[in-house]
Structure formats: C-alpha cells, structure tokens
Amino acid sequence: MRHFTSVTQLGNLAEAFAKAFEVKRNPYADQALGRNKTLLMIFFNNSLRTRLSTQKAAMNLGMNVIVLDVNQGAWKLETERGVIMDGDKSEHLLEAIPVMGSYCDIIGVRSFARFESKEADYNEEILNQFIKFSGRPVFSMEAATRHPLQTFADMITIEEYKKCQKPKVVMTWAPHPRALPQAVPNSFAEGLNLTDYEFVITHPHGYELAPEFVGNARVEYDQDKALEGADFVYAKNWAAYNDPNYGKVISTDRSWTVTTAKMALTNNAFFMHCLPVRRNMIVSDDVIESPQSIVIPEAANRVVSAQTVLKEILLSL
Ligand code: CP
Numbered sequence: 001m002r003h004f005t006s007v008t009q010l011g012n013l014a015e016a017f018a019k020a021f022e023v024k025r026n027p028y029a030d031q032a033l034g035r036n037k038t039l040l041m042i043f044f045n046n047s048l049r050t051r052l053s054t055q056k057a058a059m060n061l062g063m064n065v066i067v068l069d070v071n072q073g074a075w076k077l078e079t080e081r082g083v084i085m086d087g088d089k090s091e092h093l094l095e096a097i098p099v100m101g102s103y104c105d106i107i108g109v110r111s112f113a114r115f116e117s118k119e120a121d122y123n124e125e126i127l128n129q130f131i132k133f134s135g136r137p138v139f140s141m142e143a144a145t146r147h148p149l150q151t152f153a154d155m156i157t158i159e160e161y162k163k164c165q166k167p168k169v170v171m172t173w174a175p176h177p178r179a180l181p182q183a184v185p186n187s188f189a190e191g192l193n194l195t196d197y198e199f200v201i202t203h204p205h206g207y208e209l210a211p212e213f214v215g216n217a218r219v220e221y222d223q224d225k226a227l228e229g230a231d232f233v234y235a236k237n238w239a240a241y242n243d244p245n246y247g248k249v250i251s252t253d254r255s256w257t258v259t260t261a262k263m264a265l266t267n268n269a270f271f272m273h274c275l276p277v278r279r280n281m282i283v284s285d286d287v288i289e290s291p292q293s294i295v296i297p298e299a300a301n302r303v304v305s306a307q308t309v310l311k312e313i314l315l316s317l
Helices: 013-025 049-060 093-101 118-122 123-135 148-161 182-193 224-229 294-316
Strands: 040-042 064-069 106-110 138-140 170-175 198-202 216-219 234-235 271-273
Touching: 013 148, 013 294, 040 049, 049 064, 049 148, 049 294, 093 123, 106 123, 106 294, 123 138, 138 148, 138 294, 148 182, 148 234, 148 271, 148 294, 170 182, 170 224, 182 198, 182 234, 198 224, 216 224, 271 294
Parallel strands: 040 064, 040 106, 106 138, 170 198, 170 234, 198 216, 234 271
Antiparallel strands: none
C-alpha cells in the first residue's frame, strides 16, 4: 500500500482484520519498522481522536512525528492555481507541499469538504495535490469525501462486538445545528458495502448520499422501520448532498435523535458514533451512557486502524 484514501484499498478484508487484531494484540512488535522514519501530520481542520490516535500509532511503530496545524502558526495558504496572490495568503500550496514532503517519509492529511464547490470537494482537490506533489506516501486523516481510518476502526469494532455472522447494521442520520461533511457516512457506507452484513441507511428525504457510496445498501426513509431488529446503530449527521442544497442543513428534526425509545426497536443493538457527538441532538444522554454504547472502544480502535495502515505503508517504502 502506498497511499491510503479509501477503505477499498485495504485489500482482502479478512486479511486486513487479521492484521489489525495482530496489531492490537502486539502493539509494540514493529518498533524497528519505523525507526528513523518521520510521519508528518497536516491538519487543515480541528481534531482530537485522529490527531492523538495517529500519533500514538506512529509512536508504537517507532516513528518520529511532526504535527502542523495549518491554521495555527503556518503561513496562510493559497490553494487555487492562477490566483494573483495580493491578499492575505502568503504561500502557495504548490510550494508548501513539496517542502513538507522534504521533511518526512509519510504524510497524513486532514482536509474537510469546504462546501464552496461540490466538484472541488468530490474531486478531493487538496488531498490529491498532496499525492501529486509531495513525493511521499499520503494517507487521509479525513478528506472531503471519506474518512477511511475511522471506517476501518468502525469495522474492526463491529467485528469485535458482533454476535452473529451477518449482523444488521443501520446507519441513521440524526440532527445537528451545523452543516457537516458527508465524509464519515460516505466512508462507512463504502466499508459496509465490502461486507456481507445486512446494511440499511435511514435519513429524511433530501439527505440522500452519492449513489457510488450508497452502493447496495437498502435506503429506508422511515427511521423506526429501519431500526427494527438492528444489531448495530451507527448515528451520524451529514449535510445535504444533492443540488441545489449541497452542503446545507435542510432539517434539524429532533424526532430523528437516537433515544432509548428508538433503541427499544432494535435487537438490543450496540450504539456507535465516530465522535465528537452533540448529546441530545444526535443521541440522548441515556443511550450514549448505556452499556450498549461502544463509542469509547470504537474511538480506541482508531489507534489500531491507524497503526495497521501505517505499518503497511512503512512496509512499502
Ligand atoms: N472521529 C474523529 O475523526 O474525531 P476527530 O475529529 O476528533 O479527529
């Protein structure tokens, strides 16, 4: 593996899970692999889990780590080619990227959808410039359309907690006051389409995801019906994808909040969310604090997913 931008690049899923569980059992077994290798993590957006778990994963592999928050302390970056740079942006990404590449062996990039242009977001313009111009292996720490390290951690968690071979997994939209990207739900759907689980997506009308991510999932507009018999409930908010509402909040209907009454419709399902989560918008206090909530082990598995991927990239150097 050279670049990692999608869970589809994990290859054989059973083998990827086996590698992940081996990393989890023996996190320090590959300390020599990363010796004298440097990971540079570039953040265009905020993070708690991705930043800490990826750094921890790299340290478990013996790597040195440099973190740059682009918006805190770096020169303000221009990202469009052809712009006359007479404004407040002092440096162009086209110089900054190869310079950053010269200081490291592997680059992780977090660059969310900006919701200024659907085309720019869905072409992954920032992430792809890193791939093209850095000269280094690049992995996504959540880009405009996908969050593959999160999805891999989610899938590892489902593998650990599932009580039957083909669990029913329901991804439900839930309300949020701000417009959030589709990266997490896109990526989760992409990952679940790689499995033979029963996979249902439920959301209000107008929140349809891009068809290439929905894949073979069943889309059910009645949330209660979707939740019936679920083994896992994966809650997430996302902004509208379809035009003319791309990137907009078109509903904050709190009847979609995951409550104890909603969870009662399920097969005693486990509750999952990538975090950070807005309590009593996305999920009630009672549900997230219940024994069925596995959001903390899910977040802990972010180290496992990042370490498994970083190890594969190191092996390819
Ligand atoms: N789930 C996730 O990526 O969390 P952060 O945004 O805090 O990194």
